[in-house]
Amino acid sequence: xxxxxxxxxxxxxxxxxxxxxxxxxxxxxxxxxxxxxxxxxxxxxxxxxxxxxxxxxxxxxxxxxxxxxxxxxxxxxxxxxxxxxxxxxxxxxxxxxxxxxxxxxxxxxxxxxxxxxxxxxxxxxxxxxxxxxxxxxxxxxxxxxxxxxxxxxxxxxxxxxxxxxxxxxxxxxxxxxxxxxxxxxxxxxxxxxxxxxxxxxxxxxxxxxxxxxxxxxxxxxxxxxxxxxxxxxxxxxxxxxxxxxxxxxxxxxxxxxxxxxxxxxxxxxxxxxxxxxxxxxxxxxxxxxxxxxxxxxxxxxxxxxxxxxxxxxxxxxxxxxxxxxxxxxxxxxxxxxxxxxxxxxxxxxxxxxxxxxxxxxxxxxxxxxxxxxxxxxxxxxxxxxxxxxxxxxxxxxxxxxxxxxxxxxxxxxxxxxxxxxxxxxxxxxxxxxxxxxxxxxxxxxxxxxxxxxxxxxxxxxxxxxxxxxxxxxxxxx
Amino acid sequence: xxxxxxxxxxxxxxxxxxxxxxxxxxxxxxxxxxxxxxxxxxxxxxxxxxxxxxxxxxxxxxxxxxxxxxxxxxxxxxxxxxxxxxxxxxxxxxxxxxxxxxxxxxxxxxxxxxxxxxxxxxxxxxxxxxxxxxxxxxxxxxxxxxxxxxxxxxxxxxxxxxxxxxxxxxxxxxxxxxxxxxxxxxxxxxxxxxxxxxxxxxxxxxxxxxxxxxxxxxxxxxxxxxxxxxxxxxxxxxxxxxxxxxxxxxxxxxxxxxxxxxxxxxxxxxxxxxxxxxxxxxxxxxxxxxxxxxxxxxxxxxxxxxxxxxxxxxxxxxxxxxxxxxxxxxxxxxxxxxxxxxxxxxxxxxxxxxxxxxxxxxxxxxxxxxxxxxxxxxxxxxxxxxxxxxxxxxxxxxxxxxxxxxxxxxxxxxxxxxxxxxxxxxxxxxxxxxxxxxxxxxxxxxxxxxxxxxxxxxxxxxxxxxxxxxxxxxxxxxxxxxxxxxxxxxx
Numbered sequence: 025x026x027x028x029x030x031x032x033x034x035x036x037x038x039x040x041x042x043x044x045x046x047x048x049x050x051x052x053x054x055x056x057x058x059x060x061x062x063x064x065x066x067x068x069x070x071x072x073x074x075x076x077x078x079x080x081x082x083x084x085x086x087x088x089x090x091x092x093x094x095x096x097x098x099x100x101x102x103x104x105x106x107x108x109x110x111x112x113x114x115x116x117x118x119x120x121x122x123x124x125x126x127x128x129x130x131x132x133x134x135x136x137x138x139x140x141x142x143x144x145x146x147x148x149x150x151x152x153x154x155x156x157x158x159x160x161x162x163x164x165x166x167x168x169x170x171x172x173x174x175x176x177x178x179x180x181x182x183x184x185x186x187x188x189x190x191x192x193x194x195x196x197x198x199x200x201x202x203x204x205x206x207x208x209x210x211x212x213x214x215x216x217x218x219x220x221x222x223x224x225x226x227x228x229x230x231x232x233x234x235x236x237x238x239x240x241x242x243x244x245x246x247x248x249x250x251x252x253x254x255x256x257x258x259x260x261x262x263x264x265x266x267x268x269x270x271x272x273x274x275x276x277x278x279x280x281x282x283x284x285x286x287x288x289x290x291x292x293x294x295x296x297x298x299x300x301x302x303x304x305x306x307x308x309x310x311x312x313x314x315x316x317x318x319x320x321x322x323x324x325x326x327x328x329x330x331x332x333x334x335x336x337x338x339x340x341x342x343x344x345x346x347x348x349x350x351x352x353x354x355x356x357x358x359x360x361x362x363x364x365x366x367x368x369x370x371x372x373x374x375x376x377x378x379x380x381x382x383x384x385x386x387x388x389x390x391x392x393x394x395x396x397x398x399x400x401x402x403x404x405x406x407x408x409x410x411x412x413x414x415x416x417x418x419x420x421x422x423x424x425x426x427x428x429x430x431x432x433x434x435x436x437x438x439x440x441x442x443x444x445x446x447x448x449x450x451x452x453x454x455x456x457x458x459x460x461x462x463x464x465x466x467x468x469x470x471x472x473x474x475x476x477x478x479x480x481x482x483x484x485x486x487x488x489x490x491x492x493x494x495x496x497x498x499x500x501x
Numbered sequence: 502x503x504x505x506x507x508x509x510x511x512x513x514x515x516x517x518x519x520x521x522x523x524x525x526x527x528x529x530x531x532x533x534x535x536x537x538x539x540x541x542x543x544x545x546x547x548x549x550x551x552x553x554x555x556x557x558x559x560x561x562x563x564x565x566x567x568x569x570x571x572x573x574x575x576x577x578x579x580x581x582x583x584x585x586x587x588x589x590x591x592x593x594x595x596x597x598x599x600x601x602x603x604x605x606x607x608x609x610x611x612x613x614x615x616x617x618x619x620x621x622x623x624x625x626x627x628x629x630x631x632x633x634x635x636x637x638x639x640x641x642x643x644x645x646x647x648x649x650x651x652x653x654x655x656x657x658x659x660x661x662x663x664x665x666x667x668x669x670x671x672x673x674x675x676x677x678x679x680x681x682x683x684x685x686x687x688x689x690x691x692x693x694x695x696x697x698x699x700x701x702x703x704x705x706x707x708x709x710x711x712x713x714x715x716x717x718x719x720x721x722x723x724x725x726x727x728x729x730x731x732x733x734x735x736x737x738x739x740x741x742x743x744x745x746x747x748x749x750x751x752x753x754x755x756x757x758x759x760x761x762x763x764x765x766x767x768x769x770x771x772x773x774x775x776x777x778x779x780x781x782x783x784x785x786x787x788x789x790x791x792x793x794x795x796x797x798x799x800x801x802x803x804x805x806x807x808x809x810x811x812x813x814x815x816x817x818x819x820x821x822x823x824x825x826x827x828x829x830x831x832x833x834x835x836x837x838x839x840x841x842x843x844x845x846x847x848x849x850x851x852x853x854x855x856x857x858x859x860x861x862x863x864x865x866x867x868x869x870x871x872x873x874x875x876x877x878x879x880x881x882x883x884x885x886x887x888x889x890x891x892x893x894x895x896x897x898x899x900x901x902x903x904x905x906x907x908x909x910x911x912x913x914x915x916x917x918x919x920x921x922x923x924x925x926x927x928x929x930x931x932x933x934x935x936x937x938x939x940x941x942x943x944x945x946x947x948x949x950x951x952x953x954x955x956x957x958x959x960x961x962x963x964x965x966x967x968x969x970x971x972x973x974x975x976x977x978x979x980x981x982x983x984x985x986x987x988x989x990x991x992x
Contacts, residue, residue, distance in 0.1 A: 029668045030747045033620050033644055034723055038681040041612045041643065043634050044625030048648075048687060051921045057684055060616040063605040064626055067633065079633050215545050367522040370538030370571070371553030405519040417604045424611045455607050 067454040074488050077495055078454055085331070085498050089351075089450070092332035096350050097427045097446040099325040100334075100390060104200040105318040106251040110243035114190035116207045117178045121190065123154055123164075126175045128186025128383045129341025130356040133172065134165045138342035140221025140378055143470020144185035145170065147223025151231050152189050158223060176337050176348070180207040181320045181383035183312060184219035184466055185342070192231070193239025197254065197317040199325055206320035210234050210242070211313040213306065214474065219382075221470035233299075241300050245286035252282055254318045255432060258392070261311075262443070263436050267400035268315040269384060269393030269462040270477055275311035280304045312384065319386035326350050326446075330501075333494055334427060335447040338389050338459065338482055342381035342466075347486045349449055352497060357490040359483035364465050366478015367405075378468040380480040385461045391430050391445035394460030394479065395422040399435045399443075403462055418460055419444065425451040425459065449494070452487040504535055504573050507580040508560035509588070511568040515541065516591065521568075528587045533579035534572060539587060542567040609637045623686055624673075625649055631674060632656040639664045639671070646726065647673030648687050654735055657728070661739040670747075671740055676726035677704025677922075680711065683722060688891065690920035691955035695720015696755035697812045698748035700741050702727050705838030705891075705918060706760040706788070706805060709951045709978055712960075713809030716976060722753055732772065734765035742775050749779035757783040758812045760805065762843065763790035763863060773799060784811035788843045789850075789862030803851075805844050806979035820980050825973065825988050828911030828945055831872025832856075832985050833904040835897050837890035837927075838951065838978075841916045842877040845982040849873060852986050872909050876900065891923050894930050901931070905938040905946075912985040913944045916978060919952035919963055928963040932970035939971060945988050947973045949981040 040059040042049040049061040068074035081089065114120050125145055134142070146161040149170070155161040164170065175181050175188055182188050187209075194207040212230055216222035246252060257278050258266075264274035284301070291297040304310050323336045332350035339346050346356040361379045368374070387393040397404055397418035404415035419435065422444040429442030447459055458481035465476040521539040528537035538555050540546040542563030550556040555571040563569045570587050574580035606612040613619055622638035624631055628651025635645040639660065652674035664671045672679055678701070679686040683694045688704055692715045699721060701707035707724045714721060725747075727740040741759065748754045757779060759772060764787060776783040777796030784800045785793070786808035793801055802808035807817040832849065836842035839860060846862045857868035860877040869876060876883075878890045878897055890896040897915070904913045917927050928950070935946050948967050952960045964974045975981035986992035 029620070029642070029644065030670055030743065031750070033670070034682060034747060034751055036682055037684045038621045038686065039616070039619045040686070041609060041616065041619045041622045041638070042625075043609060043612075043622055043638075044648070047922070048623055048625060052686075055684060058616075058618075060612045060619065061605060062609060062612045063607050064634075065607070066627070066630055075630075075633075082633065082636065215548070367519070367526060369522075369549055369553075370525065370536060370540070370555055371549070402517050402519045405523050420604050420611075421607075423614065424606070424608050451608070451610075457607065 065456065068488065069456045069484070074453060074491070077491060078450060081450065081495055081498070088331045088498070089333050092329050092351060093334050093427050093446065093448060096326035096329050096332045096334040099202070100322050100446060101430055101432070102201055103322040103325050105197050105254045105321045106200055107195060107246060107254055107314055107317070108198045108251040109196040109246050110193045110210070110239045111196060112190065113188055113192045113194045113207070113209075116194050116196060117180060119178060122152070123170050124173070124189070125170050126173050126178060126180060126182070126186070126188035127341060128182050128184065128381060129174060129339045130344050130346030130358050131172070131174055132341045132343055134168070134170070136343050138378055138381070139468050139470045140381065140466045141185050141342050143221030143223050144187045144218050146470070147218050147228060148187045148189050150223070151228045152191055174339070175383055176339060179205060179320065179324065181316045181386050182209055182219070183211070183316060183384045184382040184464065185221060186383045187218060191235060193235055193243070195242075195314060195317050197314070197321045198251070199321040202325045204321060204324050206317045206324060208313045208317035208320070210239060211307060211310050213303070214309065216471070216473045220466045220473040222473050223471055237296055238300055238303060241287060241291060241296065242283070244290035245283050248290045249283065249286040252279065254314065257282070258315070258318070259433055262396060262399040262433055265400050265402065267393055267396040267403055267462060269312070269387050270403045270464070271400045272311035272315065273308045275315065276304070276308055279311050279314065315387050315392065316384055319390045319392065322390045323386060328353050331498060333449045333491070335389055335449060338385040338461070339383045340380045340385065342379055345380065345483050345486060347482065347490060349490045349494060352490060352493050355493060357486040357493070359485035362481060362483060364463050364478040364480040366465055366476050368465070368476035369474070372467070372475035376467050376475050378466040380461070380463060381466055382463065384463065385482070388459055388461050389447065391426070391433060391443035393462045394418060395426070395445070396433070396435065396443045397460070397462070398438045421457060422460065424455050425457050449487045449490050452484065453491050456484055458482050458484055504575060505577045505580045506555060506557050506571070506573045507577070507584060508557040509570045509584050510542065510559050510563045511570070513566050514568040515566065516568060524587055524590045527590065528572065528583050531579070531583050531586065533575040534583045535574060537572045537583055537587065539568065539570050541565060542569045609634060609641060613641050613643070620644060621646060621681070623648065625687070628652050628674070632660060635660050635671060636663070639667060639669050642667070642669070644670045645672065646676055646679055646686060647671065647728065648676060649673070650675040654730055654733070657730060658736055661736065665739055665743065670725070670743060672726045673728040676728045678707045678724065679726045680721055680724035685921050688920060688922035689724070690951070690953050692953055693720035694722055696753060697721050697758060698751065698754040698756070699724035699758045699760065700727060700744040700748065701725070701759070702729050702731055702741070702761035703840040705951065706840035708918060708920060709805040709838070709841060709844070710758055710760060710809045710812070712951050712953055713806050713977055714813055715953050717809060717813050717815060719813035723748065723751070729762070732761045732764035732768045734767055738764065738768045738772055741772055745772070745775045745779055749781060755781060756812050757781055758808050759783070759785045760808060760840075761787055763787045769793060782814070784808050788840065789847055803847055804979040805840070806977040819983065820976055822984060822987060823973070825984060826945065827990050828988055830909050830911030830944070830989070831874075832912045832914065832989055833907070833910050833944070834875035834914035835900050835904065836875065836877050836916050837879055837894065837897065838916050838918050839877045839879050841951070841978045842875050844978055845875050845914060848979060848982040849875065849986065852991050854991065875914070891918050894924055894927050898930070898934060901934050902938050905935070905940070905943055907944070910944045912988045913946045914981055914985050915946060915948050917948055917950045917963055917967070919950060919958035919960070920956045923958070926958060928966040932966050932972065935970045935972055945973060946971070947975060947981045947984050947988070949975040949978045951978065
């Protein structure tokens with residue numbers, strides 16, 4: 025607006041945003057007045073206590089929160105994630121020791137774990153040689169002989185069950201702007217896999233091959249290459265139909281292209297090289313775990329900024345959904361996880377589905393996945409009657425709850441808008457718009473694997489709890 | 502199970518897996534079909550289909566680049582039918598494009614990002630939420646017109662202060678009417694453009710003055726609503742003073758009208774001073790107020806009609822009165838417009854009548870009874886849980902029937918307000934009731950329509966509906982009240 029705002033209002037017909045009665049909007053359009061109608065609903069779904077809290081924060085702390093959020097967003101956006109190496113988890117996370125198991129989502133004890141989570145734990149304890157067989161593993165778990173921690177407590181993430189233990193190789197993403205690192209295991213491919221609770225010999229043998237042959241080979245190639253810079257790769261993937269959660273076909277291909285020469289150069293065993301290429305080429309989701317480590321390295325750069333209401337982690341363990349928020353440090357805000365909605369593979373229905381699971385929502389935390397749906401119209405088809413042409417609406421909707429757009433990650437078909445980034449819990453609570461998470465759906469029983477894919481919504485309760493805690497901390501200052 | 506499994510393979514036919522899953526689902530729902538799956542024939546997919554009992558020999562022989570259509574149905578006819586339906590769906594790509602759910606913003610912030618040139622937010626959410634929305638609007642650089650009521654005076658003061666520091670107007674709360682550059686907002690009439698600018702603390706006041714100006718051949722450029730409490734001492738006339746300044750510096754404005762209930766003395770003084778500084782011809786109409794000291798360029802009008810006349814440079818003349826019968830008995834006024842009720846009170850009070858009103862002006866008794874009673878039916882006590890009588894005149898029905906049956910009442914006054922936002926045909930229910938319940942020797946009904954020919958309800962159509970029912974139609978609310986005095990033998 026130029027000059028005096030009142031003068032400029034009176035200079036021509038008003039340009040109106042109508043908030044409330046839809047009839048006023050109709051009157052305006054009948055007169056040919058430019059206007060936009062807001063599909064308004066009471067903040068915080070009409071909860072007077074939360075609404076009062078929102079309005080109090082808006083009055084007393086708005087500038088502080090906004091400033092903290094803009095710093096959080098800047099740090100996320102200026103991050104420089106580079107995939108630099110593959111190393112044993114024990115080296116990446118020195119705190120790992122025998123019988124210590126990291127899992128997806130917020131903290132969880134064995135008694136409350138879902139089927140696939142238990143199945144994966146049984147499998148990994150045989151893989152690690154802690155137990156002779158799966159049934160011994162189950163007994164040990166019941167006797168409390170394992171200790172469980174979230175990946176997120178150790179700079180790590182993992183898809184679905186997200187099991188991380190000491191001898192698994194993990195990919196290392198370094199955020200070169202801030203020096204922090206994040207870790208994620210290597211994607212095992214589709215079908216029967218540990219991340220969906222699979223634990224038979226086929227699954228464990230594949231993990232052994234990844235540990236003994238593929239992981240080290242990938243590590244050598246990355247060191248030889250001097251690291252694989254991820255930001256540009258993801259930007260290209262977005263323009264090729266990936267949203268980096270349900271769809272990683274383009275980025276998996278691009279990554280293979282970038283790594284091929286280095287893999288060949290650092291390999292002296294052509295059989296092993298062939299196996300490595302075949303494994304990567306056969307898995308459209310190979311890049312998912314890279315995107316997750318990248319997301320973690322970016323989101324962590326925005327952690328612990330006093331007063332910030334930006335989400336730094338969203339994560340599920342098949343039982344609970346948890347979020348962490350910059351201004352509330354490492355506290356988890358937890359609510360029961362919801363069932364994803366989606367499409368199922370032949371032979372399976374909603375009844376087979378396990379509740380939402382995995383650390384993979386870290387990609388939504390940094391503006392990808394459900395937030396970048398507009399880049400991947402095909403994925404929009406996963407929700408109910410969603411048409412491909414509705415894909416952009418998911419992305420636009422997420423703009424309502426985010427602090428800004430990412431100028432480097434753009435969606436060409438949406439006139440190059442930047443993916444909505446930096447989930448602001450104030451906006452989530454106010455609008456009751458839940459972050460949309462694109463997800464795979466696991467069978468509720470261990471060992472069966474993926475049975476579908478769809479969309480999950482973050483429970484709003486996590487966000488209102490976090491808001492209460494943020495307000496308390498602001499007050500205490 | 503004697504189900505039939507049938508496969509068809511399309512060599513080298515690639516279809517995206519999500520599209521295939523959608524077709525699978527729709528085929529699986531066909532009658533007599535147990536299950537269906539369309540998948541590319543990769544080894545992993547063939548295994549999934551085998552496990553689901555869907556793989557036949559043809560499918561088992563497919564390669565990764567081949568599309569396998571697999572169905573299991575109750576009989577072979579159903580299976581064949583399902584296969585052909587699937588192929589049909591594969592071959593007729595969706596015609597639908599961009600016809601999905603239309604995106605509408607859910608917050609002010611996203612509305613602004615979709616419409617960055619917006620300059621005013623019209624807020625009509627429930628009162629408890631209105632201040633928060635207005636605050637957001639201001640912080641996004643928008644002027645706010647708050648139609649909602651039930652906003653606390655403390656919040657109003659805070660909002661107006663913050664807006665003022667940003668050079669923005671807060672019109673309201675409880676602001677029903679505005680005209681910006683000739684464009685009516687919320688409850689307003691389509692009036693001709695002209696050199697008059699109005700600042701009004703009352704919606705129907707602005708409507709009546711702008712419609713009277715129209716009848717007198719004048720026109721309006723802006724009418725800035727300020728909300729019913731802006732001129733209270735606590736609020737201090739923040740928006741009114743800002744609006745006066747804006748109209749003073751707008752070169753297209755030649756005269757300024759300020760309409761309000763009587764303000765606090767301090768505020769009245771400030772408003773009049775500011776009009777004096779503005780230098781343009783101006784008129785203040787503080788309904789019910791006594792005479793005030795005025796600078797040379799400012800006139801005081803005691804009725805809305807006189808305010809309109811002064812704004813277009815005419816004298817305070819009374820229109821010619823038609824020949825009217827007389828009636829003994831009192832006057833009952835049943836108003837949908839609060840300010841129209843106040844204007845009638847001024848006229849009856851100044852004629853020396855002992856009137857009662859539920860919304861009394863100065864020196865009028867508060868009450869709903871008596872032979873001289875003027876009711877504002879838009880007041881909260883009548884509208885709790887039901888629409889305002891300007892939107893739904895039903896509130897007035899019972900009062901009207903009762904008044905028409907009273908022997909101690911000689912005249913019934915009933916207003917009709919049209920324009921944007923108002924009932925689509927408010928004259929009709931009034932005419933119908935008068936036809937059904939009027940008596941030969943009973944009360945005379947006098948009405949006036951606040952509106953213009955350009956309004957969708959059309960002024961002359963409304964007037965003729967009233968006339969046909971035997972209602973006496975005046976050309977202004979003030980005249981209607983004066984004629985009532987004449988009929989009651991007090992004129």
